[in-house]
């Protein structure tokens with residue numbers, strides 16, 4: 001039926017937002033969150049298997065043992081992606097599936113899984129973006145010391161080389177690490193993520209060894225990949241806002257910016273840890289775990305930078321009656337913000353997603369333009385962006401998620417604005433293709449564009465999936 005109501009008519013000046021040709025319209029997942037098949041094909045436990053099987057660590061005792069059974073449904077899931085018109089798929093390889101001991105020989109069966117996935121994607125004209133590490137460290141390597149141990153960086157590079165040898169002929173977009181901030185500080189300081197340790201200095205060591213792993217891993221990728229292979233890292237830089245312009249609040253902002261973002265971009269882009277970060281943490285460590293030449297290795301030139309963005313962070317200097325600390329990733333008793341004891345975190349007013357994260361697309365604009373200024377000429381990708389809502393099928397079995405459409409719309413408009421202001425943004429990956437295992441929240445948070453009935457594994461594209469399909473098909477974001 002033709003809709004001729006006044007609200008259906010285009011507004012006088014509304015024009016769709018056109019994206020550059022060749023822009024990638026992607027969707028993202030990660031191995032532990034979707035694959036399942038936890039004990040198959042010689043796969044050994046990762047730190048997330050151990051953590052989620054430990055009572056009290058994950059809401060409802062949920063684990064990724066079955067997840068959304070993606071590994072057994074690769075073919076139908078890729079076909080669904082193709083129907084939804086996504087032009088790129090970001091997935092991660094499960095380290096313990098391809099190299100069960102974390103440092104021994106590779107298992108062919110594990111590599112074949114990803115070869116089949118990639119071939120299927122390419123057959124459907126979908127460009128693969130491969131993440132090497134999305135938090136599932138082989139448990140054996142954690143038992144040997146985990147990321148606070150320097151050797152883990154070297155083992156990661158060996159693993160990177162193995163995967164590049166196996167898939168480098170057919171995958172040209174590679175990201176080494178996903179959100180090393182979470183691996184280091186949620187894994188080793190607040191302990192709300194695997195391996196659940198609460199050792200502030202270990203978290204700083206982990207952050208450095210993750211940086212080193214990126215550098216050594218990037219070298220291993222270059223050695224194995226053909227010239228067209230592009231190497232990036234996916235960070236979750238914070239868009240940090242100070243609650244007031246007082247010197248104390250601005251200093252809180254500076255501290256959190258150093259701990260969340262510059263601890264990675266300092267060495268990656270500029271070859272040095274920021275002096276203020278070293279000063280802020282001086283009572284904890286002298287950073288002597290940073291050895292000669294590490295910084296030169298970490299500053300390995302990137303082909304692109306991946307940015308994951310969900311919500312801004314609002315801080316102030318702590319007062320005695322400051323509200324409880326929040327980090328947005330779980331109920332932490334210990335702070336992930338090592339050395340920033342006098343910082344308070346605040347929920348800004350306005351709408352929030354089901355995670356309690358505030359909806360504010362200006363943070364994405366700020367980050368894209370910041371890195372455009374800080375690393376001129378470096379191509380950028382939004383490797384994750386999306387929102388959890390309490391989606392439910394209606395009586396007809398359809399899932400309408402207008403809040404997610406509004407969220408995506410606002411963030412794509414922000415991305416478009418950054419493009420107009422010069423940022424070399426090459427693609428956008430919606431988190432997530434499917435509802436999945438949301439870490440410490442288990443299956444209680446739905447981020448998918450495709451609804452998954454966790455009991456039957458039935459997939460139902462939500463309205464947002466159809467909306468996004470149209471964006472991908474037309475290369476335009478419509479007016480709301």
Ligand code: FCB
Nearest residue numbers: 030178179431438439447
């Ligand atoms: C990011 C993670 C991703 C997903 C989203 C919601 O921090 O990289 O796996 O959990 O948050």
